[in-house]
Amino acid sequence: MTQPRDFGFSEEIQMLKRDVQRFLEERQPITGLRASLAGTEDPHRGNVRGGWFDREAWAAMQELGWHLLAVPESAGGVGMGLVAAAAVQEEIGRAACPTPLTSTLQATFVLREAGAETALAKIAAGTSMSLALYSQDGSLEAEDTEVVADGDRLTGTAWFVQDAQKSDGFIVAARAAGGVGLYYVDASAVTVAPDRIVDLTRDQGCIELKGAVAEVIAAPGSAGDVLARALPALLTLVAADIAGAAEWQLQTTAEYAKVREQFDRPIGFFQAVKHPIVNMMIAADETRSLMYNAAAAYDHDPADALRCARLAKSSASDTAEFCANRSTQLHGGIGFTWEADVQIWHKRQMHSQFLFGDGAWQRARLAEQF
Amino acid sequence: MSEATQLREQEEFREYCRRWLEENRPAPPSTTLPQAAYEVTYEDHRNYLVDWQAKCYEAGLIATDVAREYGGHGHRNFQAIASAEVRRANVPYFLNWIGLGMTAPTLLVHGTEEQKKRFLPPIFTAAEIWCQGFSEPGAGSDLVSLQTSAVKDGDNWIINGSKVWTSLGALASWMLLLARTDKNDKYNGITYFMAPMDQPGVTVRPIHKMTGECGFNEVFLENVIIPDHLRVDAVGAGWKVAMSTLTSERGAAAGVGAVASSESPMGAIHQLIELAKRTRRNGRAVWDDPVWRDRIMKIYERTEAAVQNGRRARISSLNGGAMRIPLQGKVVGSEIGQEMHQIALGVLGQRSSLYVHDKHAEEDGRWALGYMNTYTGTISGGSSEIQRNILGERVLGLPKTK
Structure with missing residues (x-):
């Protein structure tokens, strides 16, 4: 199969992307986020942050149908592909928006690969979901799960669960007699232990299960295959978030370089400032193109999807690190403060850089194909 | 013409180009050609390459989208296909790359009718080199x-x-x-x-x-x-x-079919991987060293990104402005090419010291020669530093350096 030349970016998806961008510009999620963070600045005081998100915005997003755009029509969704989902995620990254939509889109692609119509129907009905797949040492391999299944009861701990405090339910990898399977667990059946994390726009935590009631999503023994098929989508979605955030960092830093004056000139006049900003653009554009390619491959050329997704995440992780680094450095002293918005995007990028494997990890896996 | 008809015609043209290039691939000249068109010096190479370009023009691979009255073939949206197939086929480059890449696009915009009619046809056939x-x-x-x-x-x-x-x-x-x-x-x-x-x-x-x-x-x-x-x-x-x-x-215009180098960047990446696999150091293939693997995969990633940038540049809703991606092409492409060669020299280690015509040199010293020639890309036609000024000023609106 071959990909469409335009990345499958239909008129409909272009409109969707513009709508999401406009919506988030109006909502300004960072304003609400900042209010929720007041008094929690000092990490030495050990403040746990609340996993704040704009609940009205989430309700509005659901009214607009963004939570179900990648849910198949058979389960009550819109039935669009990863190109559409990645376009939405790119805008969420640009706005650094805390929202359960991020993890729900990821969960959607795992459920699609599992053919889990019932759980997909839950998403369509408004349930937010997150993946609870990591072991304590950060492995995403199904075989490394620390959760055990006994019939429909799960016991153990899943680590590094994204949007842990925002989600209504979780997709958990658990070992049963027949091998590792995937299960749906309602948030009310587990204990969420929030992590103290660097990124202010996300929340993360451990899911502790003690005989939690679960529904089977993927039969014991099949979790590895399902996750392997979904992995390109997960990598691409994070790359999309990074691409959007990197574009924000680029534009914000370029604007600052036009207005901030030193030595009687806007600092963007100086090549020591100008050239690194151009390098941010080059990095952001490489990531964005590879990300669209990966999304189109997942939708239209599955045999090539993993290669394309690893290329995209490899680029994205390095772009996240580079653009975050330059955005703070080129803002000078103000960029180093809590008040500066660049710190918020910087930390989101730090988080995304390592989520589902950093650049070096992706490249090591890519090399194995040759 | 409907979109479907247009797509079908483009596919047919692609097939035609592919077949023609396969059937008309020229025998190599008696002495090795330089790595790129801008290094051609000798008469025998000139004659060989003029013949080849003239033949490609007759076949419709050059000036494909240029109007017939100026010696072109009068198609629409075919040139990019022809150029891509020429690069893909790994055939000799077109000697008159300045005429094709610079004179022709310039005259098409700024030239008088007389100038276009007089100068364009011999550019296409390589009868007049620029x-x-x-x-x-x-x-x-x-x-x-x-x-x-x-x-x-x-x-x-x-x-x-x-x-x-x-x-x-x-x-x-x-x-x-x-x-x-x-x-x-x-x-x-x-x-x-x-x-x-x-x-x-x-x-x-x-x-x-x-x-x-x-x-x-x-x-x-x-x-x-x-x-x-x-x-x-x-x-x-x-x-x-x-x-x-x-x-x-700088690659902004699709031009009229200039192809100045016969090697595609992605082809070079695969050759680099093969080089790392067959080059041994301390009893191990260099490819088995994770440090070199990472460097090679990084340049592979960036090369694929350049290809995908080219694809995205044609989609106005996704390219962030008409000039944003095209103006990056020269600086990014030349720097990727340079780093690729630096990596190859690193893979070769001590053997990278062997140069053209040394009987033990890897591939007749092409990596050392190619590495030095990459400075053509990073310096000529506006150095990478100038490119970054242009990008900062024209695309991002930063204050002008001068």
């Missing part, structure tokens, strides 16, 4: 400070000055010439000419590059006479015209 007379000893990156003068004398212009880094200077019959017509107006005092090379007062001297090859030349112009009808656009409009020529050089 070189470029922009840079001067004192005007490189700061091109606008050029001093070569053009003084009006009746219907003629008298040219005095010198040009440097002139690729194909020894083989060319025409030069794209920038000359100063007003000493008091830096930007509006430059005029653009087409200068015949075969006339009194023109002296071409080869310059040997660090590779030892003599791909470029200095050109001295002493009381050279150019009739006014060889002026391109208005007197004083030369800087504006030159910027459009350089934009073509």
Whole structure:
């Protein structure tokens, strides 16, 4: 199969992307986020942050149908592909928006690969979901799960669960007699232990299960295959978030370089400032193109999807690190403060850089194909 | 024409190009060609490459989208396909890359009817080879400070000055010439000419590059006479015209089919991987060393990104502005190529010291030679530093450095 030349970016998806961008510009999620963070600045005081998100915005997003755009029509969704989902995620990254939509889109692609119509129907009905797949040492391999299944009861701990405090339910990898399977667990059946994390726009935590009631999503023994098929989508979605955030960092830093004056000139006049900003653009554009390619491959050329997704995440992780680094450095002293918005995007990028494997990890896996 | 019809015709044309290139691939010349068109120096290579370009033109792979009245083939949206297939087929490059890549796009925008009809057809067939007379000893990156003068004398212009880094200077019959017509107006005092090379007062001297090859030349112009009808656009409009020529050089325009190098970047990546697999150090393939793997995969990733950038550049809703991606092409492509060669030398280790014609050299020293030649890409046609100024100023709106 071959990909469409335009990345499958239909008129409909272009409109969707513009709508999401406009919506988030109006909502300004960072304003609400900042209010929720007041008094929690000092990490030495050990403040746990609340996993704040704009609940009205989430309700509005659901009214607009963004939570179900990648849910198949058979389960009550819109039935669009990863190109559409990645376009939405790119805008969420640009706005650094805390929202359960991020993890729900990821969960959607795992459920699609599992053919889990019932759980997909839950998403369509408004349930937010997150993946609870990591072991304590950060492995995403199904075989490394620390959760055990006994019939429909799960016991153990899943680590590094994204949007842990925002989600209504979780997709958990658990070992049963027949091998590792995937299960749906309602948030009310587990204990969420929030992590103290660097990124202010996300929340993360451990899911502790003690005989939690679960529904089977993927039969014991099949979790590895399902996750392997979904992995390109997960990598691409994070790359999309990074691409959007990197574009924000680029534009914000370029604007600052036009207005901030030193030595009687806007600092963007100086090549020591100008050239690194151009390098941010080059990095952001490489990531964005590879990300669209990966999304189109997942939708239209599955045999090539993993290669394309690893290329995209490899680029994205390095772009996240580079653009975050330059955005703070080129803002000078103000960029180093809590008040500066660049710190918020910087930390989101730090988080995304390592989520589902950093650049070096992706490249090591890519090399194995040759 | 419906979109479906257009797509079908494009696919048919692609098939045609592929088949033609397969069936007409020329036998290699008796001595090895240089790595790229801008290094061609010798007559036998010239003749071989002129024949090849003429044949490709006859087959419709060059000037594919140019109107018939100017010697083109009159198609729409076919050139990109033809050029992609030429690159893919790994056939010889087109010698007249300056004519195709710079003169033709410039004349199509700025030329008179007479100029287009007179000059375009022999560019396409390589009957007339072109070189470029922009840079001067004192005007490189700061091109606008050029001093070569053009003084009006009746219907003629008298040219005095010198040009440097002139690729194909020894083989060319025409030069794209920038000359100063007003000493008091830096930007509006430059005029653009087409200068015949075969006339009194023109002296071409080869310059040997660090590779030892003599791909470029200095050109001295002493009381050279150019009739006014060889002026391109208005007197004083030369800087504006030159910027459009350089934009073509930087890959912005699909052009009329210039392919200056026969190797695709992705092809080179695969050769680099093979090199790392067969090169052994301390009893192990270099490819098994994770440090080298990571560097090779990073440059592979960036090469694929450049390909995907090209794809995205054609989609207006996704490219962030018409010039944003095209203006990155030159700086990014040349820097990727350079790093790729640096990696290859690292993979070879001590063996990278062996150069062209050493009997133990890997692939006749192509990686060391190629590495040194990558500076052509990072310096000529506006160095990477100048490219970053242009990108910062034109795309991001940062204050002008100058």
